[in-house]
Amino acid sequence: MYLGIDLGTSGAKILLMDEDQSVVATRTADLTVSRPAPGYAEQNPDDWVQAIGTAIDGLAASHPREMAALRGIGLSGQMHGAVLLDAGDRVLRPCILWNDTRSHAEAAGLDGDPAFRRITGNIVFPGFTAPKLVWLRENEPDIFDRVAKVLLPKDYLRLWLTGRHVSEMSDASGTSWLDVGGRRWSGELLGACNLDSNAMPDLVEGTDASGDLRASLAARWGVAGPVTVAGGAGDNAASAIGAGTVTPGSAFVSLGTSGVLFAATDRFLPAPDSAVHAFCHAIPDTWHQMGVILSATAGLSWFAGLLGTTPQALTASLGDRVQSPGDVIFLPYLSGERTPHNDAFIRGGFTGIGHTSDRDAMTRAILEGVAFALRDNLEALRQAGMNLHSVTAVGGGVRAGYWLRVMANALGIPVLLPADGDGGAAYGAARLGMIAVSGGDPTTLCTPPRIVAEFEPDPALSPDFEAAYQRFKDHYPALSRLARREGSSS
Template sequence: MYLGLDLGTSSVKAMLIDGDQKVVGVGHAGLTVQRPHPGWSEQAPGDWLHATEEAVAALKTSHPKELAAVKGIGLSGNMHGATLIDAKDRVLRPCILWNDTRSHAEAASLDANPRFRALTGNIVFPGFTAPKLAWVKNNEPETFAKVAKVLLPKDYLRLWLTGEYLSDMSDSAGTSWLDTGKRAWSPELLEATWLTVEQMPGLVEGTDRAGTLRAELAEKWGLGSDVVVAGGAGDNAASACGMGTVAEGQAFVSLGTSGVLFAANGSYLPKPESAVHAFCHALPNTWHQMGVILSATDALNWHSGVTSKSAGELTSELGDALKAPTGVTFLPYLSGERTPHNDAKIRGAFIGLGHESDRVVLTQAVLEGVTFAIRDSLEALKSAGTKIDRVTAIGGGSRSRYWLSSIATALDMPVDIPADGDFGAAFGAARLGLIAATGADPLSVCTAPETAETVEPVRDLTSAYEAAYGRYRALYPAIRGL
């Protein structure tokens, strides 16, 4: 048996799989985000440990014999979070999360240093880890002076599980400190934020062994000795391992809290000016690119809160058959945007409202706005030299057939729906745990699920969608200065 632990923004998910990669059981525990000021997003790292205990306890209750047979554990986590600990492993402040934009001025300052883009292959985004440390130094100097280690969220979880200070390449590539081509920390970039390599965790590949489970936890959970913990991955790379998106030309679109268009690459293809992320993959000697939007299902959930209707109720009002855009356009920049704008200050908008713009029209516009933001990511990936001719859909938003039809039409490519099953980050993490524990060939393990159905573009609406996308593209420069 193998266990995948996925530390998400809103929950911890624990998944058990067997040697044939069949899902045996799943446990969940919720998390909350604190937003003490506009643009801030934080969590207490101790909450991650309590949630992990709760999720694993659920598995121990439902599947005690299977849990006891676990030989490998893989980790996945939300990326970029700045978890600061002192010399005694005490947490110094709440973790600053991926969707926190307070460090936009520090990010711009670091990005003005050309060495950051040259070595990391990426813009220094406000959500990345390095500008967060610069913010802490500028605003909380007493805390900064005590920092002994900077850990990403899943790697703080690893420290608790194993006692090891380690991180994998895919997660570390989102810090703005990794020389992404060389897969190594850059002393030069660390020095630019007044840090050293000694304050970073050691680096391993996602498939490597990266510690063993502490005896205390093994006994508490009913596991044996020498349970291997894998290097693991950032959540998007872990999802790619779960989806089998590991070879060049494979791609998926994720409709989660944020939205991701992810493409696997056989070589390193940076183009930072496109605002595409060029990161190491979780498998050795592989890389990936992705366009990232900050509000995907988050935009629909916001609309749900405003209308007091559930997301399911809102999308069901649209039906399954795709409609032509109405002329109402939604910009989903509720907390700024990454690809392609790299703009932490921009905010969302409805444009083109009229007396006839009822709830259904607004729901349609919200889905289309997210769809067009994903189309922006596709155009950015194309400019970076990546070719995609079809995508597989994952994430909670992929349950909406209407949304998938919208994406297929806007991207002008088929969208595959995987066969029933959970192939997300927790499953990918469990696969990495299997590989680390057994030494199995990563490519033979990280295979793609069967396709249950393919959603094709609605050709009769291609022109209408293209015109609507043109309106969408024109709006960002029009409102940017307001």
């Protein structure tokens, strides 16, 4: 048996998989985000341990025989967070998360140093890890001086599971400290942040062993034999492993809290000017290009909360037949934006609202706005040399069939729905656990899932969607000017 653990932002998921790669059982746990100031987002790392430990306790109670046969664990998690530990591995402050934009000025300062784009192949985004440590040095120097280790969120779970400070290439790519082409920490970039390699975890490939499960936890969960903990992956690379997106040109679109367009490649293809991420994949000698929007299902959840309902109720009322985009346009920039704008200041909004704009019209606008933002990502990937012919859909948003139909029309390419489409990252983590134990070939074991539906663009709707996308694009410059004018007057 193999266990996949996926540490998300709003929740965690664990998945138990057998040697035939069939899912035996899953458990979930809810998590909350603290927002102590505008643009801030934090979580207590020990809350992750408690939530996931309780979930695995439940799995051990309901499936004791299967847990006794556990042999491998894989880890997946939200990227870019800064878990700061002292010399005794005690957490010094809440983790600053990926969607926290407080360090936008520090990110711009680092990005102004040509070494960062040259070595990492990426823009230094405000959500990345390195600018968080520069912000910490300038704003909380007493804490900075006590930092002995900087871990990424999933790697704090690894420390709890194994007692070892280890990370892997895909997650480390999002720190702005990794030589992404060379797959190693950069002493030059760490030095620019007043850090050195002693503050960093060891690096392994996602398919390698990173340590063994602690005996105390093995006893707690009734595990009979030794358990290998794999290197694992950042959440998007783990979703790619789960979706079989491991061969050059294969791609997925993720509708989670954030939105992602991800394509695998066998070469390091940096294109920082397009705000496309060029990261290591979770398997050796493989990289990926990725566009990221910061609010996908987060936008729909926000709107549902305002109305006192659920996202599922909102999308269910739309039916299955996709309509042409209406007058209402939604800009999904609730937490700023990454690809292609790299804009920490931009905020979202509705335009075109009239007396006849009802709940369904607003919901459709949100789904369309997220789809058009991902179309922006598709165009950025094309400019970076990646030509995609179809995408597999993963993430919680795939349960809304209407949204996937909208996505196909907005992107202009087929969107494929896999069986069990929302389990990608945890399933991918379990696969990495299996590979670390077996030493098997990742390209052989990480096969694409069975496709249960294919959503094609509707030629009759294509002109309307293309015109609506151009209107969507025209809104960003005006909204950006407004955001900066309001920011300068406050």
